[in-house]
Structure formats: C-alpha cells, structure tokens
Amino acid sequence: MKLHRIGALVARHLYLYRRSLPRIMEIFYWPFLDLVIWGFITLYLAKYQPQIPGFVTFFLGALILWDMLFRSQQGITISFLEELWARNLMNLFASPLTPGEFLSATIAMSIFKVTCVSIVMGVCAWLFYDYNVLVMGLWLLPFVLNLVVTGWSIGVFTTSLIMRFGQEAEVLAWSMVFLFQPISCVFYPLDVLPTWLKAVAWVNPAAHVFEGMRAVLSGSGSPVTNLIWACGLNGVMLLAMIAWFYKTFAHCKVQGSLVRVGE
Amino acid sequence: MTTPVLNVSNLRKSFGEFTAVDDVSFNIMPGEILGLLGPNGAGKTTTMHMLLGLITPTSGSIRMFGMELATHREQILQQVNFSSTYISMPLALTVEENLWVVARLYGLPDIRRRVDDIVKKLEMEEFRQKITRKLSSGQMTRLTLAKAFLTEPKILFLDEPTASLDPDIAHKIRALLKEERRSSGLSILYTSHNMREMEEMSDRIIFLQRGKIVAEGTAQEIVTRFGQADLEDVFLKIARDSRL
Numbered sequence: 001m002k003l004h005r006i007g008a009l010v011a012r013h014l015y016l017y018r019r020s021l022p023r024i025m026e027i028f029y030w031p032f033l034d035l036v037i038w039g040f041i042t043l044y045l046a047k048y049q050p051q052i053p054g055f056v057t058f059f060l061g062a063l064i065l066w067d068m069l070f071r072s073q074q075g076i077t078i079s080f081l082e083e084l085w086a087r088n089l090m091n092l093f094a095s096p097l098t099p100g101e102f103l104s105a106t107i108a109m110s111i112f113k114v115t116c117v118s119i120v121m122g123v124c125a126w127l128f129y130d131y132n133v134l135v136m137g138l139w140l141l142p143f144v145l146n147l148v149v150t151g152w153s154i155g156v157f158t159t160s161l162i163m164r165f166g167q168e169a170e171v172l173a174w175s176m177v178f179l180f181q182p183i184s185c186v187f188y189p190l191d192v193l194p195t196w197l198k199a200v201a202w203v204n205p206a207a208h209v210f211e212g213m214r215a216v217l218s219g220s221g222s223p224v225t226n227l228i229w230a231c232g233l234n235g236v237m238l239l240a241m242i243a244w245f246y247k248t249f250a251h252c253k254v255q256g257s258l259v260r261v262g263e
Numbered sequence: 264m265t266t267p268v269l270n271v272s273n274l275r276k277s278f279g280e281f282t283a284v285d286d287v288s289f290n291i292m293p294g295e296i297l298g299l300l301g302p303n304g305a306g307k308t309t310t311m312h313m314l315l316g317l318i319t320p321t322s323g324s325i326r327m328f329g330m331e332l333a334t335h336r337e338q339i340l341q342q343v344n345f346s347s348t349y350i351s352m353p354l355a356l357t358v359e360e361n362l363w364v365v366a367r368l369y370g371l372p373d374i375r376r377r378v379d380d381i382v383k384k385l386e387m388e389e390f391r392q393k394i395t396r397k398l399s400s401g402q403m404t405r406l407t408l409a410k411a412f413l414t415e416p417k418i419l420f421l422d423e424p425t426a427s428l429d430p431d432i433a434h435k436i437r438a439l440l441k442e443e444r445r446s447s448g449l450s451i452l453y454t455s456h457n458m459r460e461m462e463e464m465s466d467r468i469i470f471l472q473r474g475k476i477v478a479e480g481t482a483q484e485i486v487t488r489f490g491q492a493d494l495e496d497v498f499l500k501i502a503r504d505s506r507l
Contacts, residue, residue, distance in 0.1 A: 002370065004367055004370045005367075005370070008364050008368040009364075011364060011367060012364040015355075016356070082353075086352070086354055087351040090317060090350055091365075092368075094315040094316065094340065094344075095340055096337040096340045096368075098337065250319070253316075253317065253318055253319040254318075254319045255278070256309070258317055259312055
C-alpha cells in the first residue's frame with residue numbers, strides 16, 4: 001500500500017470539487033434541503049402528535065445520522081463513477097495502483113464528504129430548530145463511526161456491482177442504500193417490524209446503531225450491547241464486501257470487461 | 264547476449280468459444296521498436312491490454328525486466344506506460360492537473376520540473392491551463408502522450424499514437440520517440456494503421472491475423488515474403504484473406 005498513490009487519487013477528486021458546482025451541491029445543497037424539509041415536517045408532526053415524547057429529537061437525530069451513512073456510501077460509489085464517466089479506469093489500473101489503494105482513496109473521499117455533510121447538517125439543525133446534535137454526548141462518536149463503516153460496506157458492494165454490470169447498473173449508486181433504509185429502523189424502533197423482517201434487520205449493523213441512538217435519547221438504557229453488535233456485524237460485512245470487490249475485480253479482468261466498463 | 268525487456272510466451276486469450284489471441288510469442292529487446300500490425304479484430308488491443316495487466320490471459324506468460332507480470336505487477340507497471348488515441352483523461356481537470364495526478368500516482372520526484380519539461384517537449388504550453396474537456400482531439404492525444412512520457416518508462420505501449428494529429432505534430436512525435444529510444448534506450452510496442460509510419464518507426468513488425476502471428480520480421484522481409492509491392496499491400500492481402 002503506497003500512500004502517494006492514494007494521495008494522487010484523492011488530489012484528483014479534490015481538483016474536481018474546486019470548480020464543479022454540481023459536486024459542491026451534492027455535499028452542501030442536498031443535505032441542507034433534506035434537513036430543512038424533513039425538519040419542518042418533524043416540527044409539524046410533533047405539534048399534533050404530542051404523545052410521542054422527544055419526537056423532534058429522535059427524528060432529527062435519526063435524519064442526520066442516516067445522511068452520514070448515505071454520504072459515506074456515496075463517497076465510495078461516486079468516486080468510482082467519476083472514474084467511469086471520465087473513462088479513466090484504464091489509466092488507473094494500467095498504472096502500479098492496486099485495487100486496495102483504489103478502495104482506500106475512495107474511503108478517504110468518503111470521510112471527506114461525511115465530514116462536510118456532518119458540519120452542514122449539525123450547524124443547520126442548530127440554526128433552524130435549535131437542535132444540538134451533541135445531545136447524544138460521547139455516544140455520538142461510535143454511532144457515527146459505525147454508520148460510516150456500514151456506508152463503506154454498501155458503497156463497496158454497489159461499486160462491485162457497477163464494475164461487474166457496467167454503466168447500466170449506475171442507478172444503484174443512488175438507490176442501493178435505500179434498500180437498507182427500512183431494515184435500518186432509522187425512524188422507528190425494531191419492534192414495529194414483522195418478525196421475519198426483524199430477523200433481517202438484526203444482521204444490519206445500522207439497525208443496532210439507531211436502536212442505540214433511541215436508547216440514549218430516551219434515557220432508557222445503555223447502548224453498549226447495540227454498539228458491540230454493530231461493531232461485530234460491521235467488521236464481518238466490510239471484510240466480506242472487500243473480498244467480494246477483489247473477486248469481482250479479478251472476474252472483470254478475466255472477462256475483459258474492466259477496459260469496457262465505461263462504454 | 265542481451266536479455267529482452269519483454270518476453271511473451273504462448274499467450275492465449277479466449278472469451279468463451281472465441282479465441283482473441285492464440286499462442287502468440289515474441290520478445291522486445293532494449294531500445295527496440297516493435298510494430299504490431301493487423302486488421303481490426305486481429306487481437307492487437309487484447310494483446311496490449313494483457314501486457315498492461317488489464318486482462319488476465321487464459322494461458323501463457325508475460326515477463327518484463329525478468330519478472331512475471333502475474334506476480335510482480337506493481338514493480339513492472341512502475342516502469343511501463345501507454346498511450347492510445349482511444350483513451351481519455353479526466354475531463355474536468357486542467358491539462359496540468361492531470362499531469363500532476365499522474366506524477367503523484369507514479370511517485371515521481373521533482374514533479375514541477377518534469378511537468379514543465381514534458382509540456383515544453385510536446386509543445387503544450389498554450390493549453391497547459393486549459394480544462395481537458397475543451398481540448399481538440401489532437402491536443403488530447405498530446406496529453407495522453409505526455410502522460411506516457413512523464414513517467415520516463417522503460418517500455419511504452421502506443422496504440423495508434425498519431426492517429427488524430429496533424430502531419431506536423433505527428434512528425435514531431437515520431438522524432439521524439441526516436442530521440443527517446445536513442446537517448447534512454449526506451450523500448451516501444453507500436454500499433455498504427457499508417458503503413459508508412461510503421462515502416463519508418465519499426466525495427467521489426469509482427470502481423471496478427473485472427474489472433475495468430477502470421478508474419479514476423481523487418482518491413483522489407485515481410486514485403487518480400489508476401490511478394491507484394493509494399494507493406495500496405497501486405498496489409499490489404501492479410502486483411503482481405505482474414506475476412507474471407
């Protein structure tokens with residue numbers, strides 16, 4: 001693993017952000033819009049559903065954390081798509097760059113995006129709704145870390161699918177993560193799911209994070225068990241997805257599709 | 264006896280039932296320019312992609328600098344580069360930014376000097392700050408050539424490098440290639456559909472047809488063997504035979 005190669009790819013993506021309004025919008029505009037729209041809906045619902053205590057706190061906290069997972073996944077997948085759109089994959093993989101270094105660079109971009117989005121959403125939530133994201137205290141850190149890693153797993157999985165099936169699978173970059181949303185129990189507790197779906201949600205690390213978040217915000221218990229589950233599942237899921245990426249990469253080289261993936 | 268910088272043995276690539284490259288073997292010596300000729304679909308590009316590690320061969324071996332590509336990919340590709348009319352560079356970056364990214368990717372020292380040198384050599388000063396999207400096809404070709412030269416490779420794979428260049432720039436590029444070969448012992452694998460260029464540039468030529476080598480030697484040897492007037496006639500004969 002050579003840092004200069006990872007740095008080169010990160011620099012390549014940062015150059016893009018210097019002069020691209022749509023890319024800057026992806027970081028600032030959409031998270032801002034998400035928060036404004038859903039934030040006001042939350043305020044409205046809270047006004048007429050006073051029987052759910054701490055409704056605004058739950059909902060806004062969940063919204064911000066979900067966006068972190070979403071942007072973490074996007075950081076990986078969009079970085080790959082940028083290379084695809086630029087027909088640059090051949091230049092990259094005919095250089096000494098390894099697939100591991102490529103993934104590391106996309107992970108670095110993911111961290112960059114999540115950091116920007118967190119700041120935007122945190123500040124906006126405070127300005128518009130007087131909501132302090134730090135209300136979760138130190139638990140916020142392991143929650144965010146776990147969601148970011150879940151986003152990486154989904155991002156690596158989606159990238160592998162796009163690499164394998166080509167540009168026609170591009171839509172997965174935006175849609176795949178929403179397949180995980182119902183079983184992440186972002187806005188409702190795990191208990192409301194039917195039994196069979198509860199079992200599916202149980203193996204999703206994000207569901208444990210959101211359960212933990214609700215426990216902290218309601219003051220009903222410690223999220224340690226949830227976090228242990230989330231960490232364990234995240235470790236297994238990330239390793240499995242990286243292995244899947246390597247397998248897909250090797251398969252594409254055998255099929256000759258790596259050089260045609262952008263066509 | 265000089266050791267070849269590139270040794271290809273019994274290289275074969277099949278995609279299902281179709282065999283794109285069939286039992287191809289050849290060497291490239293230090294400082295040699297080897298021309299790879301053949302009609303469309305003869306297997307030139309697939310061969311080049313295998314040499315760049317982008318396609319895994321079905322069988323056979325590729326050795327460069329005495330190392331097997333399958334097991335020493337990083338060490339080998341650090342000393343190799345390529346350029347093709349059919350590739351692009353990130354379009355939203357400037358020419359100079361693209362060159363900086365390549366330089367960092369290969370871990371080159373003294374990047375500013377190297378970028379300045381290559382920009383000057385390829386007469387790219389007037390568009391070095393231009394966004395790549397706004398380049399003409401000739402300027403884009405020069406950028407991909409600059410990317411290839413920037414890393415000072417020991418082996419260069421060139422896929423129709425002068426196809427979209429005007430005669431003046433194409434002539435300068437050929438002169439540059441010859442100069443690089445003379446001064447640094449650069450070895451080149453070259454494909455082109457311009458037969459005059461092929462004769463001018465190549466020390467040896469390999470003719471591929473349906474994935475197999477059908478002729479190998481200097482341009483003159485091949486012309487004599489096929490009993491044709493020039494390399495273009497040899498090409499036409501082989502291409503038309505392969506379509507029968």
